[in-house]
Amino acid sequence: MTAHTEDTATAHEWQLIARPVGRPAPEDFRFVERDLRPLAEGEVRVRNHYLSVDPYMRGRMDDAESYIPPFELYRAMEGGAIGEVVASRSADLAVGDTVLHNLAWRDVAQGPASAFRRAPQAPGVPESAYLHVLGMTGLTAYVGLLDIAGFKEGDTVFVSGAAGAVGGVVGQIARLKGAARVIGSAGGPAKVDLLTGKYGYDAAFDYKQGDVAGQLAKAAPDGIDVYFDNVGGEHLEAALASFNRDGRAAICGMISGYNSEHPQPAPHNLFEVIKKGLTLRGFTVGFHTHRMRDFAREAGAWLAEGRLVYDETVVDGVENTLEAFLGMMDGANTGKMLVRV
Structure with a gap:
């Protein structure tokens, strides 16, 4: 050789x-x-x-x-x-x-x-x-929304950290798959404008302005069916409050607590899980690489057609x-x- x-x-x-x-x-x-x-x-x-x-x-x-x-x-x-x-x-x-x-x-x-x-x-x-968009980041968005959260056409979807690498793809896939409404949170007005102006989100809000639950309720007056969680903390509490009956959450990340020196307290409103029959499911993409072929086929076509941006x-x-x-x-x-x- x-x-x-x-x-x-x-x-x-x-x-x-x-x-x-x-x-x-x-x-x-x-x-x-x-x-x-x-x-x-x-x-x-x-x-x-x-x-x-x-x-x-x-x-x-x-x-x-x-x-x-x-x-x-x-x-x-x-x-x-x-x-x-x-x-x-x-x-x-x-x-x-x-x-x-x-x-x-x-x-x-x-x-x-x-x-x-x-x-x-x-x-x-x-x-x-x-x-990212054609790699493990994109696969994370695809698997989390479709397989873990069980997205269905007509769902209202909320994505936290929506201007990040995963969040930006989640919202677009939801729109491409027929979501009734897609809502995102991001940090700062420039990122909020990006979500609605480029990524196709129907509504977005700046979590740095506070009152995440109130801002989400205003953006989703009829509630949400799916939550894709990249942030945890106050965002998860807000999603629990806004969920409709039989809502589903894909718990992908909780970046709000990654640098915390002490365990974060649980959401104060976890009883919503029982009251509304909610499903909260965590995942890591490494256990779902068998979906890469399906993801690459769909995402590659969307990207070539200009329907998936990053x-x-x-x-x-x-x-x-x-x-x-x-x-x-x-x-x-x-x-x-x-x-x-």
Whole structure:
């Protein structure tokens, strides 16, 4: 087998060096350069082009049992990435292949070819889209709305964090699938305008103005049937109050409490679950990857037809990955937060 090499034999990577208490701080991390060992048989080296930073990564910074193992201290952190094979000792991947993988938070990644998969090639679709609208982010929206919440044509849908990477796709899928009304919450007037002006939401409100329950009741005078939860806390309470009989919630994330140093109190109105016969179901997309083919077929067609749109917030430089992550946690992004290496 022919071995392909390149001059660069170092990588720059972010490591977690202390478990954060509350909001992560710069001193909890370090950015280091390290030498890369020669490739072993069956391995490839990839120069990353884009890295993904996502809310779930905050949970991996804690040493706690969850659906995914915590980050190891003093080891390179992980996350979705897309890049180009620059050296290969594998028959499965060649130099020049564009690949998706989970070795983010670094500029160069290497390992067994089985840890990488060729990225789809679609005319006019930028490679970054496979880290969000046509990737796991989009699949999260698709599965959560259709499978977990059991969306039906004619439903009224409420999405919290609707201007984020997942939320922006949820509302559009609901509209494309025949929702009677789609309502979103977002932080700030510019994001509210984006929801109604670009993403096709029928109504949207700024949660930073307070009284989330009151604003939701005004936006959904006839109640809601489906709630897609990215935020938790006050938003979940508001949804419970506005639900119609037999309402369904897909609990995807609770970013409002990710940096909390103490457990958040439960919604004060949980009795609504009994009174209205509600279903609240949590999920993580990693258990639903069997739906990727269906999602890719539908979403790819919607995107090609211009019926599915998206936004990206891009931070340049692998050295600024932590800045991008913290900004995303503070709501600084519109659509998907990415790092362009």
